[in-house]
Amino acid sequence: MDEFGVYAVFGVNGPPQRLLRAEGSCRVSAAVPPSVRQVVLFSSGPWGERICLNAELINADQIPITIGKLTPYNKCLSWEQWEEETWTDVVTLNVSLEGGNLTNSQPELIIAVNEYTPKNPTAPLADRELSSKRKRERSAEEDDGDRMSKTRGEENICPNGVKEKATPVRKGKSQVKSQKLFGTGADASEVKAAVNESGVTPPQNAARMKSRQTKTPTQTSSLVGPSGRWGQTLCPIDAQTAILIGGQGARMQFCKDPMWKLCTEDLSWVAAETLAEGPTPEARIGHSAIFDPDSKRIFVFGGSKNKKWFNDVHILDTQSWRWTMVEAQGKVPPLAYHSCSMFRGELFVLGGVFPRPNPEPDGCSDSLYIFNPHLSIWYQPIVTGDKPSPRSGHSACVMQERYIYVFGGWDTPVCYNDMFMLDLGLMEFSVVKTSGKAPSPRSWHGSAVLSETKFLIHGGYNGNNALSDTFVFDIDTNSWTELKLAQLSLPRAGHSMVTMETPDHHGYSEDSSVSAGRTLLVFGGGDNEGTFFSDVTSVSVEELLAAA
DSSP states (O other): OOSOEEEEEESTTOOOEEEEESSSBSEEEEEEOTTOOEEEEEEESOOTTEEEEEEEEEOTTSOEEEEEEEBTTBOEEEEEGGGOTTOOSOEEEEEEEEESOOOBOSOEEEOOOOOOOOSSOOHHHHHHHHHHHHHHHHHHHHHHHTTTTOOTTOTTOOSOOOBOOOOOOOSOTTOOOSBOSSOOSSOGGGSTTTTGGGOBOOOOOGGGGTTOOOOOTTOOSSOSSOOOOBSOEEEEEETTEEEEEOOBOGGGOBOSSOEEEEETTTTEEEEOTTTSBSOOOOSOBSOEEEEETTTTEEEEEOOEETTEEOOOEEEEETTTTEEEEOOOBSOOOOOBSOEEEEETTEEEEEOOEEOOOTTSOOEEOOOEEEEETTTTEEEOOOOEEOOOOSOBSOEEEEETTTEEEEEEEEETTEEEEEEEEEETTTTEEEEOOOBSOOOOSOBSOEEEEOSSSEEEEEEEEOSSOEEEEEEEEETTTTEEEEEOOGGGOSOOBSOEEEEEEOOOSSOOOSOGGGOTTEEEEEEOOBOSSSOBOOOEEEEEHHHHHHHO
């Protein structure tokens, strides 16, 4: 096939059927046969000037079941019904091509698709499909029935939703009236105060969110900035640039615009998904992304997508702009909402949520894993002292190139505001006894290093509400100071916070020890009232340190 074309395979044994060709319509809608439970979409031939192909499966109500994208570097997508619980017998596949010769912008409706039925389907395949389907349906029923008594496994429950009055819900399969933002492995009675009174309406099941795209007013055909989201990462790579990766937005849909470049000179955005070659990471939230200034590479690890968990490592070389996926040795569990710190070229991954088989609820980790990029190997170091209890959604700040300070997090039904310090020279944990007014227990907060001795905590989620308060911790005095700043007064959780060397918009200080010329940037998050943010808030680090 030397000519460009886009093909779909409907069903396990179906033949490829051409949807788009080099010349012709750039938009096609195809009705998926009712008996089909798998769809594969792929391209063949040279892409030329074509940029990408947007694809979505929608149900009879025109609500997206899942959304994906083909690019010259990612040429295949696949979906299965048992991973999409909103998949009904009336499903349509819509595809639209961007770039190249757009000769016809009107959709071409394919009324019927040639359905292939094998004469002698093999028993093992049928048994596997039915078993898998029953297993997933049973899992979905257990998730719905025990939503108030389980688990961190509902890892994609986000700090948003339309808030309305709700009464505490007793554990029972027929009573699912309010949404918790964190799951629990305990009985509903144990977390009634922390979760059931949140008054948040139940979301769609997490499995319905696979690859969905947030539909926000700012999302148009020519985006000028990211759509609102939470659970993403914002990773600085130089004094003028930060890279945004992943996230999830309105209606619990994964963002269709998962990668952006932020220019800090004027806080402008450039869509970056199609700029990099190689296999891009699958859509996800709760992952980590960290930049190594020596190798000029971003390391993306873990995260989750619906009921899928990741322990993969993807590397973006910011000089060649190429993605690679690491084939690492050693073992590390799939993790989401963990912390990841860079120290002497290695990644230190602590805590996070990991999946367990049903019916046992998914659990939080208290383990430390280290990834060595040079050897492409995971290992667990020997650590001593009083290490943190299992948790997820916590923060970790590397201070003075010697210590990692771990704050807060969640292990259902407990939310933490304790502090631990890992001495990277001794590999020893210790509890930090603090003074001053400490932040209340929280998870999914933002943290950022301000100076050699101070870091900042802002916002987060306490089991009921998104928070708006801000605190600075001084490692010299082990003391907390609460800040009152108008720029940081908006409640948000699941947001990103970074400090960067930026142009002098606020004025420089004569004392270089207070990091003059650096700025704190806050992006995204949600307010637990149904709003997802896409704004960038900037505050001078000098101003923050002066207030502390």
